Amino acid sequence: MHTQVAIIGGGVGGTVTANRLIKSLHGERRQTVDITIYETKRMHTYQPGWLYVPFSQFRPMTITRPEVRLLHEGIILKSGTEGTVTSLDTNTKTLVTADGISHRYDYLIFATGARNVPEEVAGYAEGSDHFYSEEAARALRAKLDAFEGGVIVTGVSSIPHRCPPAPLEFTFLLDDMLRKQGLREKTEIHYVYPINRVFPIESVAELAAPILEERGIQVHTFFNVDEIHPEKKLVTSLEGEELSYDLLVLTPPHQGSALAKQSGISDADGWIPTDHHTLRVKGYEDANIFAIGDSTDLPVSKSGAAAHFEGIVVAETIADELRGRAPAHTYEGRVVCFLETGRNQASILWFDYKHPPKPPKPSLFWHLDKTALNRFYWEIIPPAIA
Amino acid sequence: MTLPVDREIDARGSHCPGPLMELIRGSKSLADGQTIAVLSADAGSKKDIPIWVEKAGYKLLAVEEQENGVARFVVQKVARKS
Structure with a gap:
C-alpha cells in the first residue's frame, strides 16, 4: 500500500513541502509515496504583492499563477470541492473533502494559513479598508485614486497577523505616493499600534520609529482598536483614544483555519500548538501530524519565509522517516523578510529563535533585493530550490 | 497566596508581546470592576x-x-471616566 502524504493548503508552505519531499525521495521510494495537496483555490497568490496593488505598482493578475504549474511532476493536486477538506478524524487518519470522499493519510501537514476575521472588531467591515486580499487591495486602490487630502489612519487592529512589516511598509509607501501627488501637505497620516512601540521586535521598532517621525507621521502606540464608527468616521481604542479619519487602513484581525478549530487541534483562535523545532502538532506527536506557516502558534512572523523554511524541515523529516533514518532536520525559527521604508529604500530582517534581527540602515540595495524577490518569487520559492 | 480572579489566562510559553496581547484580548470581555490574571514567563x-x-x-x-x-x-478593569 502506498504511503499517503496529505498536505492541506497550497500556499507557499504546502507547495514548498510537496516539491521538496518529492525531490528528496529517490527511486523505488518515490514510486510508493503519494503526495497530495488539498486546496480549494486553483490559483496560487504571492501575497506580499498585495501591498503594492493599492499604489498601482502591481496589477493583481501578475501576482497569481495556477498552482498546478508550480508543482513537480508526480504531485497530486486536488482543488475546488475535491480539494476542500471539510472534516478530519485523527483516530482513523482520514479526511473528508467537500465532494463527500474520504481519504486515508499516513502523514498530515496543516499548511492552512491564516484568514481575515473582520467581524472580530465592531464596525471594521463597514469602516476600514485593508490590503490583505485581492478584492480589498483593489477597493483600496480605487479609494486612493480618488483621495484628495484629509486624514488617513493606518496600522494594526490586532496581533498576530500576516506579514508583520506590511502595515509599516504601507504607511511609508503611502507617504511616498502622497508626496509625489502633491497631496502630502493636505494629508495627516496617523499610525496606530497595539503595543508600546511601532513593531513587536524592539530592534525593528527602533529602526522604524525615527523614520516615521522624520516623515511627519503621527504615531499612537498602545492603541488597541475597540470599535469603529463608520457613520462618524471615528475609531476608538480600548485605552480611551479617539481618532477621526477620512480613510482608515487597518490590518484586519486574523485567525487560523476553521478546519483546525473544528477538528479540536487548535486554540480558540485557530492557531495550532506546534513544537518549535520538530513542527509536530502538540498532543499529536506520535500521529504524524505537522503544522507549518501562518497556521501555527510559533513565536515567529507569519510570513512566507517562515512557511518556506518550515516546509523544508517537514519534507526532510518525512523523507528521513520513509528511508528508515532518524530525522536530522529541525526548525530554529529562521525568518528572512524585508521592510520597505519608501523612497526606494528597504532594510532586511534576518532572525531566528535565538538571534533577534539587526536590521541594517535602509538602502537602495535591499530595496532592489526585495524588488528582485517580487519578480523572481515564482522561480525561487515554490520550487524549493533553496 | 494567589489572588482569586474572574478570568485566568495562561500565557506561559508565549513570547513578547504575546502575554500582553492575551491580557488585552481577555480584558475586552470583562465587565468594569472584574479581575483578570495572566501568567507569563x-x-x-x-x-x-x-x-x-x-x-x-x-x-x-x-x-x-x-x-x-x-x-x-492580576489586573482589575476600571470604568473609563467620560
Whole structure:
C-alpha cells in the first residue's frame, strides 16, 4: 500500500513541502509515496504583492499563477470541492473533502494559513479598508485614486497577523505616493499600534520609529482598536483614544483555519500548538501530524519565509522517516523578510529563535533585493530550490 | 497566596508581546470592576504589562512571582471616566 502524504493548503508552505519531499525521495521510494495537496483555490497568490496593488505598482493578475504549474511532476493536486477538506478524524487518519470522499493519510501537514476575521472588531467591515486580499487591495486602490487630502489612519487592529512589516511598509509607501501627488501637505497620516512601540521586535521598532517621525507621521502606540464608527468616521481604542479619519487602513484581525478549530487541534483562535523545532502538532506527536506557516502558534512572523523554511524541515523529516533514518532536520525559527521604508529604500530582517534581527540602515540595495524577490518569487520559492 | 480572579489566562510559553496581547484580548470581555490574571514567563512582560495597565486606566492589583521565572499579573478593569 502506498504511503499517503496529505498536505492541506497550497500556499507557499504546502507547495514548498510537496516539491521538496518529492525531490528528496529517490527511486523505488518515490514510486510508493503519494503526495497530495488539498486546496480549494486553483490559483496560487504571492501575497506580499498585495501591498503594492493599492499604489498601482502591481496589477493583481501578475501576482497569481495556477498552482498546478508550480508543482513537480508526480504531485497530486486536488482543488475546488475535491480539494476542500471539510472534516478530519485523527483516530482513523482520514479526511473528508467537500465532494463527500474520504481519504486515508499516513502523514498530515496543516499548511492552512491564516484568514481575515473582520467581524472580530465592531464596525471594521463597514469602516476600514485593508490590503490583505485581492478584492480589498483593489477597493483600496480605487479609494486612493480618488483621495484628495484629509486624514488617513493606518496600522494594526490586532496581533498576530500576516506579514508583520506590511502595515509599516504601507504607511511609508503611502507617504511616498502622497508626496509625489502633491497631496502630502493636505494629508495627516496617523499610525496606530497595539503595543508600546511601532513593531513587536524592539530592534525593528527602533529602526522604524525615527523614520516615521522624520516623515511627519503621527504615531499612537498602545492603541488597541475597540470599535469603529463608520457613520462618524471615528475609531476608538480600548485605552480611551479617539481618532477621526477620512480613510482608515487597518490590518484586519486574523485567525487560523476553521478546519483546525473544528477538528479540536487548535486554540480558540485557530492557531495550532506546534513544537518549535520538530513542527509536530502538540498532543499529536506520535500521529504524524505537522503544522507549518501562518497556521501555527510559533513565536515567529507569519510570513512566507517562515512557511518556506518550515516546509523544508517537514519534507526532510518525512523523507528521513520513509528511508528508515532518524530525522536530522529541525526548525530554529529562521525568518528572512524585508521592510520597505519608501523612497526606494528597504532594510532586511534576518532572525531566528535565538538571534533577534539587526536590521541594517535602509538602502537602495535591499530595496532592489526585495524588488528582485517580487519578480523572481515564482522561480525561487515554490520550487524549493533553496 | 494567589489572588482569586474572574478570568485566568495562561500565557506561559508565549513570547513578547504575546502575554500582553492575551491580557488585552481577555480584558475586552470583562465587565468594569472584574479581575483578570495572566501568567507569563516572558521577561518583557514585567515592563510592558504595567505600562499598558496604567495607559488603559486599569489597576494592577499584584505581580505574584512564581517558580521558574513565571509571574502572575492580576489586573482589575476600571470604568473609563467620560
